[in-house]
Amino acid sequence: MSIIRSHVLVCVGAGCVASGSMEVSSAFKDCLVKHKLADExxxxxxxxxxxxxIGPVVVVYPEGIFYQGVKPSDVEEIVVEHLLKGRPVSRLNFKSKATAQIIPALQEIGFFKQQTKIVLRNCGIIDPTKIEEYIARDGYQALAKALTQMTPEQVIEEVKKSGLRGRGGAGFPTGLKWEFTRKAPGDKKYVLC
Incomplete structure (x- = not known):
């Protein structure tokens, strides 16, 4: 069994997919096989x-090096220069519009530097199609508590206290929506998300 030494995270959000991230991902997989790196x-x-x-966006860990506008034709250079030789490809790193400074590290880029991710802390870190990756990062602990240790009223109160709001333009409080639904007459109830 081999040890994975690096992870190449390829964004597959709608914007990056529209810009060609699936082709970039395929190019990485092919190039890693070509250079006998697919096991590590x-x-x-x-x-x-x-x-x-600025997609397709790629981040290489453990260094946290951020690449933007990556094309399949750029992949060979990233694999050879960065993954084999340890030299990030600066022409594909983030460049500050204000200072023209190249900023290779994801956490040093202004857009990311000021963020404290809470709900979306795993976004861009795990594969959203693999539940075991979410569970490995403590996913579903709150759900387990809600299902095994709390009453429905306690769950609603916890959601109300959290300040969680909907993301549809009005930002309606989620706890209130759940409370109204619970108190509404009838056996079948639906909450649209």
């Missing part, structure tokens, strides 16, 4: 990282 470098599809306008 894993290509992972992730949810949207945010900067869709």
């Amino acid at each position: 470098i894993q290509v992972v599809h992730t949810g949207c990282l945010g900067p869709c306008a």
